[in-house]
Amino acid sequence: MSDAILQDPQDPQDPQDLQDLQARAARLDAEDPLAKHRERFTLPEGVVYLDGNSLGALPAGVPGAVADVVHRQWGELLIRSWDESGWWTAPERIGDRIAPLIGAAPGQVTVGDSTSVNLFKALVGAARLAAPGRTRMLVDATTFPTDGYIAASAARMTGLDLVPVDPSEAAAAMDDRTAVVLLNHVDYRTGRLHDLPALTGAAHAAGALIVWDLCHTAGALPVGLDAHAVDLAVGCTYKYLNGGPGSPAYIYVAERHQGAFDSPLPGWNSHAEPFAMTPEYAPAQGAARARVGTPDILSMLALESALDAWEDVDIEAVRAKSLALTDFFLECVAAYVPAGAVEVVTPLEHARRGSQVSLRTDGARAVMTELISRGIVGDFRAPDVLRFGFTPLYVGFADAERAARTLGHIFG
């Protein structure tokens, strides 16, 4: 972890800095090719929203799309909609819309259930695919808690020993005892980005399978699942993909594993012939094998509409703007916040930075409450971290400047 303490001993609100940074922000916004996409979202007036890494903003078309699903598809067409409105095939259809954002060819991503449930399917499925005789499941020791809880249960069920490791030591810990490795692409607390190509390569060199949790990367930066031969991956859709509160998650099962993927939750939706209603289970081919039960249509179709915000968006351009935004925010924090008041816990190196900036400070909870009351919405993570998520489709450089300036006022 890069723990750079900001120690630029400047006057926190030097009027010259203020003018320079505000002018730069205006210029950067004017030159930003993604700035026009902000119109694709409905955001409250006067609010700088830096919590899209927790709950994405509302895409403008979603209210109308949901009203159509409720009134016409459900209210008028009733049961016909399973077929006529494409409800039955929604999990794979929407999976194929997420696929390009995570570098997956069609036919490998299914949408449904929560990230927690998909982690369970992926981990048990991976353990069942692993070479015989392997005894360990490695899991990121710093992980978002649900991943650790689910991994512990999945390991217990499949007879593996759970071995928590710091991601910086994960590659060294992989050996011929390792069956499965579970890592987060970006650490939710610090915003640190892990080296997916190298760690995937290390897992494969050890003969293990790897499961990546993409909750904090899908929609923020290119992932390259196919290019790096990832085995399985999961992620949620209500963060950078803006699917709405509790929108269904997704699971990626690489095509080469689909034939042998043995889901621990083989519900009737994953059956080769669900409507044959046979007592014997026969798994579907392809991505549908990761389905479980009846899909959650209202929130799934809200997500489908939300994905319209990605029309004609190049994820490489999103990454470039995300890095420019977080660089600029860090620069503004250094100029406006008194030296020593906050400590940057997000790596400064681009190759190790996700799309958020985390600042450690005393009294972080109270600082965030004050920021929110002044219209800057980020969040707090225990015990002492302020998190600011940068979502390039609707956050601009002037927003970053105002957020840092407001933070400076609170410490000033």
Ligand SMILES: *Cc1c(COP(=O)(O)O)cnc(C)c1O
């Ligand atoms: C947000 C997040 C989750 C959320 O899981 P749910 O099942 O949707 O509650 C899981 N893992 C990570 C790493 C996350 O960031």
